[in-house]
Amino acid sequence: LQQEHLLRAAVPQDALRLHYQPQIEVSTGRLTGFEALVRWQHPERGLLGPDEFIPLAESRGLVTPIGRWVLREACRQIKAWQDEGLARVPVAVNVSAMEFRQRDLVGEIKQVLADTGLDAQYLEIEITETTLMQQPEQARTTLDELRALGVGVTVDDFGTGYSSLAYLKRYPLDKIKVDRSFVIDTPSDGEDVAIVTAIVQLARSLQLQSVAEGVETPEQLGLLQRLGCELAQGFGIAAPMDAGSAHAWLQMQP
Ligand code: G
Ligand code: G
Ligand code: MN
Ligand code: NA
Numbered sequence: 001l002q003q004e005h006l007l008r009a010a011v012p013q014d015a016l017r018l019h020y021q022p023q024i025e026v027s028t029g030r031l032t033g034f035e036a037l038v039r040w041q042h043p044e045r046g047l048l049g050p051d052e053f054i055p056l057a058e059s060r061g062l063v064t065p066i067g068r069w070v071l072r073e074a075c076r077q078i079k080a081w082q083d084e085g086l087a088r089v090p091v092a093v094n095v096s097a098m099e100f101r102q103r104d105l106v107g108e109i110k111q112v113l114a115d116t117g118l119d120a121q122y123l124e125i126e127i128t129e130t131t132l133m134q135q136p137e138q139a140r141t142t143l144d145e146l147r148a149l150g151v152g153v154t155v156d157d158f159g160t161g162y163s164s165l166a167y168l169k170r171y172p173l174d175k176i177k178v179d180r181s182f183v184i185d186t187p188s189d190g191e192d193v194a195i196v197t198a199i200v201q202l203a204r205s206l207q208l209q210s211v212a213e214g215v216e217t218p219e220q221l222g223l224l225q226r227l228g229c230e231l232a233q234g235f236g237i238a239a240p241m242d243a244g245s246a247h248a249w250l251q252m253q254p
Helices: 003-011 054-059 063-084 097-102 104-116 129-134 136-149 168-169 189-204 216-229 243-251
Strands: 017-024 031-042 046-048 091-094 124-126 152-158 175-180 209-212
Touching: 003 031, 003 054, 017 243, 031 063, 031 243, 054 063, 054 124, 054 168, 063 091, 063 097, 063 104, 063 124, 063 243, 091 152, 097 124, 097 129, 097 136, 104 124, 104 136, 124 129, 129 136, 129 152, 129 168, 136 152, 136 168, 175 189, 189 209
Parallel strands: 031 091, 091 124, 124 152, 152 175, 175 209
Antiparallel strands: 017 031, 031 046
């Protein structure tokens, strides 16, 4: 109850933070975007990751205010960096299955883009395949509207949910994010190499971009380059960082 009370106060008391993890183009190392990752500056326990409070938020009806804050803050920040003349790259925002059900995502996005002045092409939404499968009709409508707006959609944690591959062609999607559990033991684990190879080929034949997450070593990056995986993210490239460090990272971009 105490935790719920504290979490309820987090948005009004400005206790949430966004960290940003760079995503790069594998072939050039060029920055292609940031993923926004929420944190909670807890009054006693320090900076908490989403796994430590999103479940509580979901059980207490707090996903909507938190999700709205994340969307608004991510758009505000990326626009502020653009206005400084820094490299223009998109920001990706995660939306859970429950948020996808409960929030009027398209209405909120239109409002936030209008309020912040951010162009829609600089916003991406990350949803899991489970979200798509649980809400097939809502997903179709929402994704069609996001496509019409010009907001990108990435399938997160690809390969880990219960799903049918049919949705990949039915829905307007832009990127597939290879789950880090498949990347972590490459290149030494031949079965994982086979899985990553298959996902990258599937993405390419459906004209979707592939993103590998959880890239920790140069050997993994080398493998991804050979496989033709366009984009990568992971501790071996850069860990999620606070806005100040992300700003410095942007300033180093040519
Ligand atoms: O940042 P970290 O690696 O601890 O994130 C753990 C999980 O939390 C990831 O699966 C990520 O998708 C999710 N996550 C991070 N930020 C957000 C957010 O703003 N909203 C939601 N719904 N999930 C998030
Ligand atoms: O899929 P999701 O949106 O949860 O992914 C974001 C999470 O992955 C964040 O919590 C981030 O800290 C974590 N992460 C990012 N890069 C790496 C990595 O290279 N290795 C591992 N183990 N986790 C990573
Ligand atoms: Mn994600
Ligand atoms: Na992921």
